[in-house]
Structures are given as structure tokens and as C-alpha cells.
Amino acid sequence: MALKETLTLADPDGFYQELIESQRDMSEDEQQLMNAKLVLILANEVGDRAKISAAIALAARRPMGQSFMPLV
Amino acid sequence: MLKTYDAPVYDYVCSQEQKNGQVKRHPVVVIGAGPVGLTAALDFAQQGIEVVVLDDNNTVSVGSRAVCYAKRALEIWDRLGCGERMVAKGVGWKLGKVFFKDKLAYQFDLLGEDGHKMPAMINLQQYYLEDYLVDQSKLDDQIEVRWKHKLIAIEQHDDYAMLTVQTPDGVFQMEADWVIGCDGANSDLRSMIGAEFTGHFFMDRFLIADIIMKADFPPERWFWFDPPFHRNQSALLHRQPDNVWRLDFQLGWDCDPEEEKREDNIIARVKAMLGEDVDFELEWASVYQFACRRIDQFRHGRVIFAGDSAHQVSPFGARGANTGIQDIDNLGWKVRLVLDGVASERLIDSYHEERSFAADDNLLNSTRSTDFITPKSKGSRFYRDAVLELAEMTDFAKPLVNSGRLSKPTPYVHSSLNSVDEDAFDGDMAPGTNCADSxxxxxxxxxxxxxxxxxxxxxxxxxxxxxxxxxxxxxxxxxxxxxxxxxxxxxxxxxxxxxxxxxxxxxxxxxxxxxxxxxxxxxxxxxxxxxxxxxx
Missing domain, CATH: 3.40.30.120 (Glutaredoxin)
Structure with a gap:
């Protein structure tokens, strides 16, 4: 199951800001709890188990160091 | 000494074969007179097989121990003649409530449909259950339960096993075509055979306490995650007959089990849970830890393992005793057909095929419940708490709450004994499934x-x-x-x-x-x- 490689969200900066600001007044534990809830809610929205498994695998992958190095 | 129950003491009797020193061959010898061993005796006798049960003790279970008995086990006991007595004494329940902190997060109803003779679940102290099974065994003269008989050695031959047994009168030997190991999770027989018993231990301890209390709580299973009276741990309240209530407190790994077993400490925990004014007496308490593991092969030569000696699960879900009884349900008729020469030993091997499949299903369910109830990492604790908080707000999270998935029979969907459907059918009664009552x-x-x-x-x-x-x-x-x-x-x-x-x-x-x-x-x-x- 291939996941989308292009962004589907309009206003990416606005989305990111909303995400960060929702946790502004939270303790670290509260942030983690909220993130866990968000994962569960979004997983239920996606519904497709194969897609969710692919997302779990991608999120769990450790990046190889060089892939984050800028190419010069 | 329990206040609500006087345990019977069964007489030791020196057998004729020990007296006259003549080694006798028996078709079936069962090791262990717990729920599984006694059920085995009744099932073999119903199949017309003479059966001897050996037990190193001379009474029933000390303490209530296994408490929840599910519909399929009750149906099996009903087939063996004593299910109705258990249901009459037991406390029937079907509603389970799950609390998170001080709020109700979720509740479930066990009984999906009417029109079944046996209830979804009853609570009954294990000593009553064993007591009734012993009474039932006395009605059939094909069954001989020999108390104070301890198996001390076994020697396997091609078509029988030689058992060395110790009694108050000394040591004697007996032969058996088949030996059924029902001697529990710490099975001596399994050690004598040298069978592998692998899986994993959970680094956690639990306190179970039975209290006698006249209370108005309904007969429901109440389960708490992280309650105010027992922070960061889980707790359970369950009703048994005779106004006895089962309490279960998760203690964590760092506790001192000896301290926790002290009566004043238990009483303090109960008061924190039920209130300072509640009037109760402590009946029995025990601290336990558990493992999820399974034997490699259910059959080793002439020895067949059933119940906890073959598989051990966490207590969440009442999958221990209930699945052990289903092992016996699967075994009795197969042994009879092989003893009669109607079937080959391949039929005995199908016992391993079908029941190890069921054991793996139970282990999977019980391990999943354990991972939810006792999260092993900070991250999994956040997910657990997230599920519980969401369950209060929205329906989709409720089925994710796992306080134990209660015992249901595992259909033998892939069994080599099944014939594959050629015609189309609706409904649940596919080959390998236990028949629905009506x-x-x-x-x-x-x-x-x-x-x-x-x-x-x-x-x-x-x-x-x-x-x-x-x-x-x-x-x-x-x-x-x-x-x-x-x-x-x-x-x-x-x-x-x-x-x-x-x-x-x-x-x-x-x-x-x-x-x-x-x-x-x-x-x-x-x-x-x-x-x-x-x-x-």
C-alpha cells in the first residue's frame, strides 16, 4: 500500500500552526496524551487497515543520517 | 479457614492393586483432581471408559481462585450432568462496567441473544465447582478418585506408560494406556516428561481478596483503570455466591508481596475502595503474578496434557479454566475411539492440532488485554489513557477499551477433521464451530x-x-x-x-x-x- 507522497492539505503553514498552537498551554504529558488521541481519531477516519499499517511503518522508520543532509 | 464454606476432606483409600502388589493396566489415568482433571473423569466415564484420577491432596481448592465460568464450559458440564447445579448456585451476570479515574468510560453486555439454556457467564468459587464435580463423579462407578496419591515417576513405553505413585502406605506402580496431565501450571508431570513450556512472564503482581459483605451493588463486573482509591493501577470488583465479593488490585512490580498479604494492609486497601464505613470481613487473600505460555506438544507419547499444564494465560478474560474444560471436551471421545480400535492415533494427534490452535487464540487475546491493562512503556500508557478518555466522549473508541476479552470458544476453522463446505450457508455454524443451543x-x-x-x-x-x-x-x-x-x-x-x-x-x-x-x-x-x- 503506497501512501500519498504529495501534500493534500490546503494552507500547509496554517495546518502546522494550528497543530502547534493547540498544545501551547499543555504540559509535556498532556501533549503526548493529545497526540495519542489525535492518532486514534485520524486512524478511525482513515479506516483502511492497509493504509494505516503503511503509515505506522513509515512513522516507525528511523531516518538514515545522510537523507537529511542538504545536497550540494 | 473460610467463614462461608467448609471444605470437605476426602478419605484416602489404599487401592486393591497397591495392597496385593500386582501391577494393573488401566485404560486412562488422570493426574490432578482440579476442575480439568475431574471434568476429564466425568467425560471419560460418559464415553464408557474406566478412569482413575490421582491427586496428591485430599480436598478442594483452597480459596476461590478461578471464579468466572463461561457458557461453553457450562454447556460441557451440562452434558456431563452437573451444569444446572453450578448455574443454580452461581451468580449470573452479563453487564460489565469500565471506569477510568472516577468516571464510567464504557459498559458492555455479554449476552447477545436469548434462547440458550446456559447463561453467558456465572461467578462461582472454584471450591464449589470442584465439590460438585466430585459429587458427580461419585455417581459413576467407572470413576475412581484416589486422594493422597502422588505421581513421583513415569516411564514411557510404546503403547503404555508405567506410573510410580506414592501414598501414605508407600510406593506402588500402575500402568496406563493413556495418561492425562491435568496437574496445573506448575505440572510435575510436564517436568518429568521434559516438555518445553515457553512464553513470557509479566513483571507485575496482583492482590486478590475475597470479602464477605452485605452490599447493594448489582451483580456486574466493575473494572477501574487508575481509580482515585488506587492510583496508576487497575482494580476489579465482582460478586460471588454467599455474599462473597472478589476484589483484585494491580500492585506493580516494585511492591513487597509479603507486606501486601498482611491483613491490615489489605483492609486499608478495601476501605479506600469501598469507604470507611462499609462493614466487611476478609475471607481469603492471595498475591499472584502470571505468565502467558504454552507447551510445545499437547501429546508426548502416551501422555496428553490439558488445562493449565498445557497453557497458561493471564486472568483477564477468564480464559484459564474455561479453555481447560474445552480441552477435555475435545479429548474424551477421541481417546475412546482409539481405545476401541475404531480410529488410529492420528485422531489423538488432532487434539494437539485443534487445542493448540485454541490455546494460541487464548494467548493472543489474553496478551492483548494484558498490554492494555498494564502498559509496558510510557508511550503505550499514553495510548491506553487516550482510548479511555476518548471512550467517554465518542463511541468509536469504546470497542478499543480492553479490560479482558471474555472467554469464547475458538472454532476449529482449519481443522483436518472438517469437511469443507460444498454448498452455500448463512449463519455461524461452519465446520469446526461448536453448535449453538436452541x-x-x-x-x-x-x-x-x-x-x-x-x-x-x-x-x-x-x-x-x-x-x-x-x-x-x-x-x-x-x-x-x-x-x-x-x-x-x-x-x-x-x-x-x-x-x-x-x-x-x-x-x-x-x-x-x-x-x-x-x-x-x-x-x-x-x-x-x-x-x-x-x-x-
Whole structure:
């Protein structure tokens, strides 16, 4: 199951800001709890188990160091 | 000493064979007179096999221990003649409530449908259960329970095993065609055989306490995650007969079990849970830890393991004793057909195939519950708490709450004894599934379908009755015809079995479906019977 490689969200900066600001007044534990809830809610929205498994695998992958190095 | 129950003390009797020193061959010797061993004795006797049970003690379970007995186990005991007594004494319940901190997060109802003789679940102290099983065994002179008989050695031969047994009168030997190991999670027999018993231990401890209390709480299972009276741990409240209540407190790994067992500490925990003013007496308490593990092979030569000696699960879900009873349900008829020479030992091997499949299913469910109840990392704790908080707000999270998935039979969907469906059927009664009960009438009297099945193979036929029985290769298969032999008074037999005129089910002696067709075809039936006894 291939996941989308292009962004589907309009206003990416606005989305990111909303995400960060929702946790502004939270303790670290509260942030983690909220993130866990968000994962569960979004997983239920996606519904497709194969897609969710692919997302779990991608999120769990450790990046190889060089892939984050800028190419010069 | 319990205040609500006087444990019987069974007499030690020196056997004739020990007195006269003559080694005797027995068809079946069962090791251990707990729920599984005693059920085995009743099942073998019902199959017409003489059975000796050896137990190193002379009484029933100390403490209530296993408390929840599920519908399938009750149906098996009903087939063996003592299920009704258990249900009459037990506390029936079907509602489970799950609390997170101080709020109700979720509740579930166990009983999906009416029209079954046995309830979804009862609570009954293990000592009552064993007491009733011993009483039942006394009614059959094919059963001999020998108390104060300790197995100290076993030697396996090609077609029998030699047992060395110690009694108050010394040591003697006996031979058995088959030895059934029902001596629990710490089975000595398993160690003597050298079988592997692998899995993992959970680094956690639990306190169980039985208290006597006159309280108005309803007969429901109440489970708390992280309650105000027991922070960061779980707790459980459950009702048993005689105004005895089971409390269960998760303690964590760092606790001192000896401290926790002290009466004043237990009383303090109970008061924190139920209030300072509540009037109760402590009946029994124990601190336990648990493991999830399984034996490599259920059969080792002439020795067959059943119950906790073959598989051990966490207590969440009541999957220990209940699945042990289903092991026996699977085994009794197979041993009989092999002893009679009707089936080959391949039928005994199908016991491992079917019951190890069920054990793996139980282990999976019980490990999942354990991971939810006792999260092993900070991250999994956040997910657990997230599920519980969401469950209060939205329905989608409720099925994710896992305070124990309560014991249900595992259908043997891939069993080599099944014949694969050739015709289309609706409903749940696929080959390998245990038969659903239904209300019926027999000669004008109300009855139950399951009470008509069992002991031998049965053909359940809808519509016209083609013949009374099929005799083949040492077996007699009885035909039971819906409409002629019994009346489907509420139409539930037809509904649950998708029964149309001509529909034919082949049902095993353990009340499981072996094969089914849309018409009665003797050639196909005989082939399916052969397959169901390990012939193909």
C-alpha cells in the first residue's frame, strides 16, 4: 500500500500552526496524551487497515543520517 | 479457614492393586483432581471408559481462585450432568462496567441473544465447582478418585506408560494406556516428561481478596483503570455466591508481596475502595503474578496434557479454566475411539492440532488485554489513557477499551477433521464451530437442542427423516430429525443452522460441526465421518 507522497492539505503553514498552537498551554504529558488521541481519531477516519499499517511503518522508520543532509 | 464454606476432606483409600502388589493396566489415568482433571473423569466415564484420577491432596481448592465460568464450559458440564447445579448456585451476570479515574468510560453486555439454556457467564468459587464435580463423579462407578496419591515417576513405553505413585502406605506402580496431565501450571508431570513450556512472564503482581459483605451493588463486573482509591493501577470488583465479593488490585512490580498479604494492609486497601464505613470481613487473600505460555506438544507419547499444564494465560478474560474444560471436551471421545480400535492415533494427534490452535487464540487475546491493562512503556500508557478518555466522549473508541476479552470458544476453522463446505450457508455454524443451543420441544415437553447432541456422532437433519441411523466401521451415527424427533418451537434451530428441508449436519460427539450439506447423501456422509475420526 503506497501512501500519498504529495501534500493534500490546503494552507500547509496554517495546518502546522494550528497543530502547534493547540498544545501551547499543555504540559509535556498532556501533549503526548493529545497526540495519542489525535492518532486514534485520524486512524478511525482513515479506516483502511492497509493504509494505516503503511503509515505506522513509515512513522516507525528511523531516518538514515545522510537523507537529511542538504545536497550540494 | 473460610467463614462461608467448609471444605470437605476426602478419605484416602489404599487401592486393591497397591495392597496385593500386582501391577494393573488401566485404560486412562488422570493426574490432578482440579476442575480439568475431574471434568476429564466425568467425560471419560460418559464415553464408557474406566478412569482413575490421582491427586496428591485430599480436598478442594483452597480459596476461590478461578471464579468466572463461561457458557461453553457450562454447556460441557451440562452434558456431563452437573451444569444446572453450578448455574443454580452461581451468580449470573452479563453487564460489565469500565471506569477510568472516577468516571464510567464504557459498559458492555455479554449476552447477545436469548434462547440458550446456559447463561453467558456465572461467578462461582472454584471450591464449589470442584465439590460438585466430585459429587458427580461419585455417581459413576467407572470413576475412581484416589486422594493422597502422588505421581513421583513415569516411564514411557510404546503403547503404555508405567506410573510410580506414592501414598501414605508407600510406593506402588500402575500402568496406563493413556495418561492425562491435568496437574496445573506448575505440572510435575510436564517436568518429568521434559516438555518445553515457553512464553513470557509479566513483571507485575496482583492482590486478590475475597470479602464477605452485605452490599447493594448489582451483580456486574466493575473494572477501574487508575481509580482515585488506587492510583496508576487497575482494580476489579465482582460478586460471588454467599455474599462473597472478589476484589483484585494491580500492585506493580516494585511492591513487597509479603507486606501486601498482611491483613491490615489489605483492609486499608478495601476501605479506600469501598469507604470507611462499609462493614466487611476478609475471607481469603492471595498475591499472584502470571505468565502467558504454552507447551510445545499437547501429546508426548502416551501422555496428553490439558488445562493449565498445557497453557497458561493471564486472568483477564477468564480464559484459564474455561479453555481447560474445552480441552477435555475435545479429548474424551477421541481417546475412546482409539481405545476401541475404531480410529488410529492420528485422531489423538488432532487434539494437539485443534487445542493448540485454541490455546494460541487464548494467548493472543489474553496478551492483548494484558498490554492494555498494564502498559509496558510510557508511550503505550499514553495510548491506553487516550482510548479511555476518548471512550467517554465518542463511541468509536469504546470497542478499543480492553479490560479482558471474555472467554469464547475458538472454532476449529482449519481443522483436518472438517469437511469443507460444498454448498452455500448463512449463519455461524461452519465446520469446526461448536453448535449453538436452541429451545426445542420433545414429545410436548420443553427442552434444549444441545441436550440431544453429544456422546456419539449425530446427523441433524431438517425435513423428512431418511433413516434412523448409519452404521459404519464400528461406529453408529444417529439421525436426529428436526420436525420429527424434536419440534423447533421458536424457529431458532432453523434460523441458527440455516436449516432448509434436506439440510444435513454431521455433529461430532463434542457438539462441534464436522460437515454440512443441503441434502442427505450417504456417500458424502460416510467420507466425512471417516475424515472426522482422523481417517483421511
Amino acid at each position: 429451545p426445542i420441544a420433545l414429545a410436548g415437553l420443553d427442552g434444549w437442542l444441545l441436550n440431544q447432541l453429544g456422546k456419539g456422532f449425530v446427523l441433524l437433519v431438517f425435513g423428512d427423516k431418511p433413516m434412523d441411523k448409519i452404521s459404519m466401521a464400528g461406529l453408529e451415527v444417529r439421525v436426529l430429525c428436526v420436525d420429527q424427533d424434536l419440534q423447533d418451537v421458536q424457529g431458532l434451530v432453523r434460523q441458527r443452522y440455516d436449516g432448509k428441508d434436506g439440510t444435513t449436519y454431521l455433529i461430532r460427539p463434542d457438539q462441534h460441526v464436522a460437515a454440512r450439506w443441503r441434502n442427505f447423501d450417504r456417500t458424502k456422509i460416510e467420507a466425512a465421518v471417516k475424515r472426522a475420526i482422523g481417517g483421511i
